Amino acid sequence: MSRYLLATLLTALSLTACAQSPAPTAATAASKPTATTADDAAIEARVRQSLGELDPDFSPDYIGAAPFAGFREVVVSGQVLYVSDDGRFLMQAQPYDISKRAMATSDGLLAHRRGLLAQVPADQRIRFVPPNAKYTVTVFTDTECGYCRKLHQDIAELNRNGIGVEYLAFPRMGPGSQDFTDMISVWCADDRRSAMNNAKAGQPVSARSCTSPVAMHYELGQKLGVNGTPAIFAADGSQLGGYVPPAQLKAALEKLGPAAR
Structure with a gap:
């Protein structure tokens, strides 16, 4: 079912909820x-x-x-x-767990997300991971969004705090857009990290083509419910939101404990 049809159906459900029997x-x-x-x-x-x-x-x-x-x-x-x-x-x-002071998420859903993220091998990710990283997060990103660029500016501080970042592509404008084409060019560059650094700095993206994983990343993001960038996932499958300042991201990962490593 497409997201549009799903949204239409759920809107209709919400409009007719008053006609339902009491809970x-x-x-x-x-x-x-x-x-x-x-x-x-x-x-x-x-x-x-x-x-x-x-x-x-x-x-x-x-x-x-x-x-x-x-x-x-x-x-x-x-x-x-x-x-x-x-x-x-x-x-x-999504319910809020008062005792945990966090959104409620089941172990089964976390395992489902981990299984989806595990489909992407390391060589299809653009990695900014320090030696002996304590935590590694997966971030769906694109080259144009302001908060994606802000997060990228935090990479050095995140690395100093033992947090590695692995990028997956999620061009928000979708297939056929310039954003999508630019993301392909970044993933097809000889030096992906440098190409990502330049794109995040607002420099023109040199056109490149190859068999890239961008379309697969985009589809995967949709399966995970990503609807904006950046979208940060911990190693245990927890979604930690969009842009999160380094200190807050570290605190969130520490709260999750060993499962987030």
Whole structure:
């Protein structure tokens, strides 16, 4: 399902939400038993059936237990949705975990993201990684966005703090744009790091062509729900937002602990 169709459907859902039956109270929801492993296949089947009734073209990339009871976490065209185990209720908003002071994310979703990011080999990334880096983040970037350039100016400080940066291409204007063509030229350069440095400094990008991974990176970013740049992912699959100052990024990685290394 395309992002446009998904957005249209979810907008329609939000407009008709007032016509739905009242949601169960907290007390009622709490009284329901948590699904066991034996129930998971049946619950997933119900969720798939419900989504299919909304739109036959719904094709989830991932369905797993949500980080709170009674719901499945569903990824469709990179967007994270939550569907009740009985297939009746759908929510768009990502919940906030009060105890962790962070957006709630399940282990299953993090593993799904790690699997997608692992599809990109090291030689298809543009790496600014110091020796013995404590953390390495994957950053979807393009050559033109202001905050991407601001983040690139922080590379030296990030490296001094033991944080390596591995770039993947996400030209925001999409295939056929000059941005997309420039990103191909950067990845086709003999010295990709220098080409990236020059592009981030606003210098003209020398036209180059080759069999590049830019289109694959762009498609991967969409599967991960990237809709703007920069988009920073920790090694455990956590999305850390857009531009984050070095001190805050270091603190966020330290909070995630060893899983983010």
